Amino acid sequence: MIYIKDDFLPHNLLNAILIDKEEYKEHKTPGKSFWVKEPSSIFIDYISNRISEIEGCKINNILCFFREAKKDQDNEWRIHNDTIIENQKPERAIVLFLSEDSYQGLNGTAFWSHKVHGDTYTDGSVDDFNDLLINDSNDISKWNLKTIIGHKKNRLISYPCNYFHSKYPNEFKNSRQVMVMFYNKNKNEITKTK
Numbered sequence: 001m002i003y004i005k006d007d008f009l010p011h012n013l014l015n016a017i018l019i020d021k022e023e024y025k026e027h028k029t030p031g032k033s034f035w036v037k038e039p040s041s042i043f044i045d046y047i048s049n050r051i052s053e054i055e056g057c058k059i060n061n062i063l064c065f066f067r068e069a070k071k072d073q074d075n076e077w078r079i080h081n082d083t084i085i086e087n088q089k090p091e092r093a094i095v096l097f098l099s100e101d102s103y104q105g106l107n108g109t110a111f112w113s114h115k116v117h118g119d120t121y122t123d124g125s126v127d128d129f130n131d132l133l134i135n136d137s138n139d140i141s142k143w144n145l146k147t148i149i150g151h152k153k154n155r156l157i158s159y160p161c162n163y164f165h166s167k168y169p170n171e172f173k174n175s176r177q178v179m180v181m182f183y184n185k186n187k188n189e190i191t192k193t194k
Contacts, residue, residue, distance in 0.1 A: 001160070002111070004149060005054065008096060008156040013046075017066075017098060018177075024068040031134065035073055036065045039179065047181060051094065051158070058189035062090045064181040066098070075171040077138045079112050081121060082161040082182060083129075090182035094158045099177040101151045103169075107176075108151040110168035111159070112143040119146070120162040151176070 009017075024035040039047075044064045052059050063086050069075065082093055095109050113119050114136065121129055136142045148168050149157050159165065161182060 002149070002163075003054075003158050005156040005158075006152060007154050008050070009154055011154075014098065014154055017043075017179075024066070032076070032078060033074070035068045039064055039066060044181075047094075047096075047179070048183070051181070051183065054158075055185055056190060058186040059092075059183045060186055062086050062088050062182040062184065064179070066177065066179050068175055068177050069167060069172050070175045071171070071173045077140060077166050077170040079110075079137045079140070079143055079164055079166045080133050081164050083121070085161075085182045088184075090161045091184045092158055092182070093161050094156055094179075094181045094183075096156045096179040097151050097153055097177075098179060099175055100153050102174040103151065103172060103176070105169075106148055106150065107168055107172070108149050109157055110148045110166050111146045112164040112166065113146050114164060115142055115144060119164060120160075121164075122162075 022037050024037050027034045027036050044061055047064065048059055048061050067074075083089060097108075101107065111119075114121070114132070117132070121132065143164070149155075167176065
């Protein structure tokens with residue numbers, strides 16, 4: 001299940017994030033680069049508590065970071081899913097749109113179906129899965145676009161980590177800034193919702 005929460009952060013907290021002048025730094029991984037910066041532990045705790053309230057149980061953060069895409073930076077489709085993060089298997093991911101929607105046209109987070117494997121990848125080995133991502137992640141002829149959840153400043157999207165997804169479109173002229181978190185739900189620790 002995918003869910004959306006608009007106006008997720010209090011405006012003073014969102015503004016504090018946006019006026020932070022720390023530069024995004026290139027983070028290289030095999031075959032690709034991301035431009036990221038790390039949030040404070042206080043911010044991660046705040047987000048974890050808010051998501052725990054929504055989920056109705058405590059969540060365990062696996063990885064959380066701010067990410068930027070813009071002209072000549074992070075401009076591939078890179079359709080993928082996030083079944084292994086930090087050597088763990090997260091259940092869910094969130095994307096929180098931080099920046100203004102300055103793109104002229106439809107943009108946001110896209111969910112895709114692979115023409116052979118469908119919405120998720122469940123068969124085969126890790127090597128087969130890695131080959132799929134290397135060979136197919138930037139070839140949109142091998143995918144069917146299922147839906148796009150539109151970019152809106154301060155909108156949070158939560159979705160299962162095994163869904164194939166990407167940013168949409170693949171390239172932005174102005175800065176597209178988001179916060180990303182991968183997490184698991186601890187169903188043994190129920191939280192009270194307000």
